[in-house]
Amino acid sequence: MYDTDQWFATHVVCDELGPYPAEVRTMRWNGFLRPRFRRDVVERIVADTANRDTTTPDGYPTVSLAGDTAEVRTFGAASELEEACRPEGGWYHLGAGYWPWEEHITQETYIYAAWRQGARPLRAAPGGTWTVVFQDNGHWMAVLDVFPAQQRLDQQELVAVLFTEALGSYVVPADTPQDAEEAARRHFAAERADVLPDAVTRPHAWPSVRIAGL
Structure with a gap:
């Protein structure tokens, strides 16, 4: 049986976000990765999501930091808190289990x-x-x-x-x-x-x- 507790270095993307350095396990959600990130990477994700259009029906959630907590809010005028992600041992499991994170492919194949x-x-x-x-x-x-x-x-x-x-x-x-x-x-x-x-x-x-x- 494979060890789902072991983490491996990689880079991940989610739609047009990324790539970001992260660690992943082989256990997936609906075929997608469940990465974890260091805080400096989360700060990059915060900046990147702030630059996306969140007011249209095709908008995306935004991420912000409130102290040590990364808050994910839904898009649209009536934005709601979707996730309050707190660090675990210095790692943020941001969007793990519901964002379609994939491994970054550095060149087309x-x-x-x-x-x-x-x-x-x-x-x-x-x-x-x-x-x-x-x-x-x-x-x-x-x-x-x-x-x-x-x-x-x-x-x-x-x-x-x-x-x-x-x-x-x-x-x-x-x-x-x-x-x-x-x-x-x-x-x-x-x-x-x-x-x-x-x-x-x-x-x-x-x-x-x-x-x-x-």
Whole structure:
């Protein structure tokens, strides 16, 4: 079983907001991430939401700080308090569980998306082996996909596509895709423990690297 208490460094976006540095777990809400942020990042979110139109039917909530509390208010003339988010151990779980937070993708992956759409139906491999596709951003990874490991021909096609778009992938034995993602994030975090968060690096994760499961 994957460890839902472990957090991993990444960057997240929500619609046009972001990207923001954050930490995430593999446990999701309706497929979306449930990130946590440091206060300086929350202050950026406050400034960014203040610049959005909140008076139209398509407006968005705004975030403000009242002391240590981040207050989320609904859009519109009759603005109401939607969330009072207080820090837990220095972290704000802002919008976790109801804002559509997603991992920031630093470059488009059109070739991979086209390959994925046209790939033959995916079958769970014997023993439960999964492919975790990701962007290598030095200190943090952005997970694009988790699916059953393919047969050899499909795997060769996948490797060629990933090389073209400078993407990496891990092949992980696991019972569930959540377990596979957890193992992948742990492995990446351990390998990049000495990389500074703001360091500019070149992608150097290889496709189809086999790693241990949980």
